[in-house]
Structure formats: structure tokens, C-alpha cells
Amino acid sequence: MDALIYTAMSGAERALRGQQVHANNLANSDTAGFRANLELATAQTAPGYGYDDRHMSALQANAISAKQGTLRATGRDLDVAISGNGYFAVDGPTGEAYTRAGAITLDANGTMTVNGMPILGEGGPITLPIYSKVEIGQDGTVSIQSPGGRGEMQVIDKLKLVKAEGSELTKNEAGLIVARDGQPLPTDNTVNVRAGHLEGSNVSAVEEMVATMSLTRTFEVQMKLFKAADDMTQAGNRLIGG
Known part of the structure; x- marks a missing residue:
């Protein structure tokens, strides 16, 4: 159950940081010559002995779009x-x-x-x-x-x-x-x-808005997973407590 918490927690953080990337892109949609930042998610194992089955998502936002602007x-x-x-x-x-x-x-x-x-x-x-x-x-x-x-x-x-x-x-x-x-x-x-x-900027306002909405839904799913993991932990504690 705690393995699920790691996944949900890091997934929610990735969604929030991803929204910041797309918000910055939108803010520069009228900046001449601006190149949109790309956000990419990768999986990584939680560091430490005994945590091999606990996985987290990591955000990489250091790539740029090479698409030409108008x-x-x-x-x-x-x-x-x-x-x-x-x-x-x-x-x-x-x-x-x-x-x-x-x-x-x-x-x-x-x-x-x-x-x-x-x-x-x-x-x-x-x-x-x-x-x-x-x-x-x-x-x-x-x-x-x-x-x-x-x-x-x-x-x-x-x-x-x-x-x-x-x-x-x-x-x-x-x-x-x-x-x-x-x-x-x-x-x-x-x-x-x-x-x-x-x-002009190569940012597509429509694409950025769609990506932001998708990340918002992803964040909501991660919060539901976090709540589910908490409910399962409490149910397990009640069973152990007899």
C-alpha cells in the first residue's frame, strides 16, 4: 500500500510541475522567437535499501520544441x-x-x-x-x-x-x-x-490549453489514488487491531 503512495505522490507533483511548464509557454505565446519548453516524464526507483518495488515519476522539462513559428x-x-x-x-x-x-x-x-x-x-x-x-x-x-x-x-x-x-x-x-x-x-x-x-513564438495556445486540462485530470486521479491508499491502510490497521 505504501508503494502506491509513492506513485501517487510523485505523479501529482509531476502534474503540478508540468502545469507550470505549460503556463510559462502560454505566457510567451506572443514573444518573438520563443521556443516552447517540452515536459517529459520518466519512471525512477525510490532510493534506499528495500525500496525496489516503490517507483516514482520524475519530470524532465529541459527539452525544447524545434517547430518553426509563423x-x-x-x-x-x-x-x-x-x-x-x-x-x-x-x-x-x-x-x-x-x-x-x-x-x-x-x-x-x-x-x-x-x-x-x-x-x-x-x-x-x-x-x-x-x-x-x-x-x-x-x-x-x-x-x-x-x-x-x-x-x-x-x-x-x-x-x-x-x-x-x-x-x-x-x-x-x-x-x-x-x-x-x-x-x-x-x-x-x-x-x-x-x-x-x-x-513569432512556436507555442500553440490550443495545444497548451489541452495539455493543461489533461494534467489537471491526471492530478485529480493521483489524489483519488492517494485517498484509496490511505483507506486501504486504515482498513488494514483495523484488521490488525482486531
């Missing part, structure tokens, strides 16, 4: 989106990280940033000199035209674009995408960039 045209020169698989590299608080957000802005020094973090090129953070026109090519090449609108476009740098499968990536404490092994990802020249576009 692209929308903005017409802004510094707005970029990735078509297909791939990520922009940024200089995050703890080192190199990756994002699908592409609303690039310039800081006071002319450095290209995304959400306040420098976006990386082949030679590190990209800083633009004074220009009259800027273009970002399909391969991530950043070109400018000198002030006055005369002369040809000059290549300044090239965005560092990387590619990885969803199973190879996770999120750090800052919510940025990083490689699961902690190492920087190599540049991938097959990644395509669309200038003048932004990618």
Missing part, C-alpha cells in the same frame, strides 16, 4: 528571421548562446544587439559604422552603404548562424538556448535568413 513581414532592414532550422548566436550573460529572435537594434556604439545582447558575427560582436543603408543577405552577410548614398554596398561581417537538432539543445537559467554539452556550436553555412521578417 514568419511575418515587417519591412524593417534590421529585422531578420531564420527560415527552417537554425539559430542566431548571441553573447549571453554566461557566454555564447542561441536565439530565434531577430529584432536587431543598435546600441550607442553601433553594436548590433538582440534583447540587449550583442549578436555575434564571424569575428565576434558586430559593430556598424555610420551608414545610409544597411542590408542583411540570405546567407547572413551584413552590408552597408556609406553616408550620402553613394558607392557600392560594403560587407562588414556575417552573422554567425548555427544549426542543431532539438535533442541537442536546452535552455539555461536566462532562458537562452544553449548546447546540451555546453560547447559552442559550429557555424553552419546552410542556414537561410530572411531580412525584413520576424518569427
